[in-house]
Amino acid sequence: MKIFFATPPISMEDLYGSLSGAGSRLPSLGILYLAAITRKNGFQTALADASALSLTKLDLLNYIEIERPDVLGLTATTFSIFHAADFAKAVKENYPNMTIIIGGSHVTATPKETMERFPVFDIAVIGEGEETIIDLLVALNSKAPLHNILGIIFRHDKDIISTGRRQFIQDLDKLPYPAWDLLKGFPNKYLPAPFKVRKYPAVSLVTSRGCPNKCIFCDRSVFGSSCHAFSAEYVIGMIRHLVVQYGIREFSFEDDTFITFKKRLFAICQGIIDLGINISWTCLGRVNSVDGETLELMRRAGCWQISFGIESGAQEILNVIHKNITLAQIQRAVDLCREAGILTKxxxxxxxxxxxxxxxxxxLELAIRLPLDDISVTMLTPFPGTEIYKRASEFGEFESDWSKMNLLNIVFIPYGLTHKDLDDYQRKISKRFYFRPRIIFNYLKRLVANPAMTKHVFLAARAFIKKYGIHR
Structure with missing residues (x-):
């Protein structure tokens, strides 16, 4: 049996709108882990990250024609679920007997609604997929019933059957490394957003799953509120593999809790130092999880930037969204990073x-006052699976249109504000932050230090000016 994994064919313009020139083209780790585990278990496996490469529907159909799989596995977010369904429909028209499986955060958050809305999907995988996909392929290969496979929703006659959630994978270290070797053109065709890296080529990694925090705008439907992580040894081995096999020089750790668990963080940092390789890396972090000792070790291990979820400059808003941080902690974290020589976003x-x-x-005032080096300003989006999705009508007008939920479109307007208010403030914060001598000078310094970014940065700058203009 052969399975073909893909992300939906979706253009950078669809993903990022007028800021498409500043978008990231890094591959989806989800399908890479799935491809690795299916191959390890003896199934013929191929994949294409259509989203990262901006492949068209026709491009991806050509892949299907070449590979001729028995099963197509698609992953989709809320925003891309329509693109996934549209492609699945085209596949069914050409290959009516092909089994199409959908997975990802969106269908996990809205399983029955998604299956009812898009009859082109035969089966949905709910939650973590690595164990479920193997049981599913074994059953499909032997034409066995699917009723006893945990973690799926499937069609049986005219009914939609749910088998219940599967427990989280307790030992993540048993998973093989993602199947980067199946990616066409990896790593050079896959670029992060401009200024997100200092060295090329670069990759993103997720070294833990889940988040214990309870921010009302975060979707915890896939991994839940518990956190389970790959061991430091696994992470170091994966870094070594990427450096040796693909010449990777920079890593972006996308874990929600990368800094939170200090013992593992210290082991990873020391492991990188002990490898004796010249790499650099960035990560996400919470402002209440940093201290001077930790930051010093991170800097020695190659960390040059930490991105913090600050969200708002008003303490009352931080309380409403259950962020569980204070303005004082925000200030302290950014100051500590500055003292340690680590940039902040x-x-x-x-x-x-x-x-x-x-x-x-x-x-706006906080974004300008803090000694940040970079910012990102997005719109609150009540994604399915979040607390705010369930309670949106309590706080404002909510347009529950999945096709508009990309963090850039305005789909939620708090009572007392207008669409124009939100758009104006988003533009104002971005323009006031970036169009300052210190920020412009620092960006120019980074560009001079890494001229390989020139073309990508030019496209990003053109997109930024097109969206925000140059006048205040």
């Missing part, structure tokens, strides 16, 4: 529940 969100002109002004 702040993630801000516009349009929180109970947001007002006053709280938005506080966010």
């Amino acid at each position: 702040g993630f801000f969100i516009v349009g929180h529940p109970k947001e007002t002109h006053e709280t938005l002004s506080k966010t």
